[in-house]
Amino acid sequence: MDKQIKNGMKNNPYWKHIGLKEIELSEGAAILELPIIYEITQSRGNVHGGVVASLVDAAVGAALRSLLPGGKAGVTVELKVNYLRPASGDRLIAKGRVIKKGNSLVVGEATILNDEEKEVAVGLVTYMLN
Structure with missing residues (x-):
C-alpha cells in the first residue's frame, strides 16, 4: 500500500475548527491526529464525547475517501461508539x-488512542455511497 496524504479535507471548516489533521492515508485506512485544546473539552477537562465520536466518523470517512474516485462520497447512516476511558492528554x-x-454501503471501524497509546474509544460506522 502506498502511503500518502490527500488534501481532500482542506476545506472542511469543522476539522479546521477543532484542529483535526490527516497524518496518513493509504488504501482503505487512515490515521488522524487531534491536539487536545480547551475548546473541545467538557467541564472535567476531558475531551467531549461528541468530539470523540467525530473522530471515529472522520477516521473511517477518510479511509473511505482513499478508495473513492474524485467526486464520489459517502454519507454516514449509522455510528456506534464505545467509550473506554476519559480522553485526556495532549x-x-x-x-x-x-x-x-x-x-451502496460501506462499513468501517476506528480506534481512538491517547498519548500513552491506550484505547480511549472504538467505533463502527456505516456509510451510504452517493
Whole structure:
C-alpha cells in the first residue's frame, strides 16, 4: 500500500475548527491526529464525547475517501461508539479502516488512542455511497 496524504479535507471548516489533521492515508485506512485544546473539552477537562465520536466518523470517512474516485462520497447512516476511558492528554490519534465496501454501503471501524497509546474509544460506522 502506498502511503500518502490527500488534501481532500482542506476545506472542511469543522476539522479546521477543532484542529483535526490527516497524518496518513493509504488504501482503505487512515490515521488522524487531534491536539487536545480547551475548546473541545467538557467541564472535567476531558475531551467531549461528541468530539470523540467525530473522530471515529472522520477516521473511517477518510479511509473511505482513499478508495473513492474524485467526486464520489459517502454519507454516514449509522455510528456506534464505545467509550473506554476519559480522553485526556495532549493529543488523540484516530486509526480508521474500511472493513467492507459494497456497491451502496460501506462499513468501517476506528480506534481512538491517547498519548500513552491506550484505547480511549472504538467505533463502527456505516456509510451510504452517493
